[in-house]
Amino acid sequence: MSKPRILVTRRWPAAIERILSDRFDTTLNVDDVAMSGEALSEALAEYDAVLPTVSDRLPAAVFDGARPRARILGNFGVGYNHIDTNAAKDRGIVVTNTPGVLTDCTADIAMLLLLTVARRGGEGERQVRSGEWAGWCPTHMIGTKVTGKTVGIIGFGRIGKAFAQRCRFGFGMDVVFYNRSPVDPAEAARYGARQLQTVEDVLALSDFVSVHCPGGAENRHLMNTARLAAMKPGAFLINTARGDVVDETALIAALEEGVIRGAGLDVYAAEPHVADALKAMNNVVLLPHLGSATEETRTAMGMKVLDNVTAFFEGRPPPDRVA
Numbered sequence: 001m002s003k004p005r006i007l008v009t010r011r012w013p014a015a016i017e018r019i020l021s022d023r024f025d026t027t028l029n030v031d032d033v034a035m036s037g038e039a040l041s042e043a044l045a046e047y048d049a050v051l052p053t054v055s056d057r058l059p060a061a062v063f064d065g066a067r068p069r070a071r072i073l074g075n076f077g078v079g080y081n082h083i084d085t086n087a088a089k090d091r092g093i094v095v096t097n098t099p100g101v102l103t104d105c106t107a108d109i110a111m112l113l114l115l116t117v118a119r120r121g122g123e124g125e126r127q128v129r130s131g132e133w134a135g136w137c138p139t140h141m142i143g144t145k146v147t148g149k150t151v152g153i154i155g156f157g158r159i160g161k162a163f164a165q166r167c168r169f170g171f172g173m174d175v176v177f178y179n180r181s182p183v184d185p186a187e188a189a190r191y192g193a194r195q196l197q198t199v200e201d202v203l204a205l206s207d208f209v210s211v212h213c214p215g216g217a218e219n220r221h222l223m224n225t226a227r228l229a230a231m232k233p234g235a236f237l238i239n240t241a242r243g244d245v246v247d248e249t250a251l252i253a254a255l256e257e258g259v260i261r262g263a264g265l266d267v268y269a270a271e272p273h274v275a276d277a278l279k280a281m282n283n284v285v286l287l288p289h290l291g292s293a294t295e296e297t298r299t300a301m302g303m304k305v306l307d308n309v310t311a312f313f314e315g316r317p318p319p320d321r322v323a
């Protein structure tokens, strides 16, 4: 029997590419250039499986047209709001993701952003590198103390919990959170956290607010002008979730008007575009979507996709099916 034809839309860790190439009739994107919608559409017609990632856009239009050959989209990433899963489902295409393996590294990046924006790490580094540092003095580059402050978490899934754990047990912070569904208080207590009723309740108490909910229609602009205004004066916003969870225009206005004190961002509304207004502000720390960017995690993500696709073609249920 011939091997399933598989397309990998971007470069992956070499070890995973090797296994994919052994196991399947695999086409790799050796130039690592993001594919257009048209190219993705063609791929759906030509391959049995397409393995996309967050830099690919798969709205309903990409699925339009002839009946696709593809039967599974093995997404490399836990977030899949770049895929119209209803359109995939309508055409009988299974979608899988990679949960669990990027929890710690994403929580670490949220902590990195929180510490960097509070203690002015980005600014300090730029000053040293530019040769502008004039030496220690008692009033130089004063930041905000982190230990003992209150952090508010929006979305208490795996990553929200891992972040809570770091804040509570690493930095002695008071941790409150909002989650759509109730979390057993005993479970919340394991992470040193307590659930509040509304997003506004969390915003009213928090010196740092960190969003950890999925992107997509249900959470689009969850942090909007009103909610940014409901944050404590002098508070900071951290986003490692998805760019569309925060209204970027409202965020820029809130930062410019001093409604909030600063922000740490790893994700943006229209990646890889980052608004010039954000780049111009010293009280904003900007990372290029690094949440899962460690050798260990990217390899584990690739292994998850491999497990999902292998299970699918062996006739077993893929372990991480989302649609």
Ligand code: DGY
Pocket (backbone or CB within 6 Å): 054, 076, 077, 078, 079, 080, 102, 291, 292, 293
């Ligand atoms: C994900 O998995 O959704 C990340 O954002 C990509 O690192």
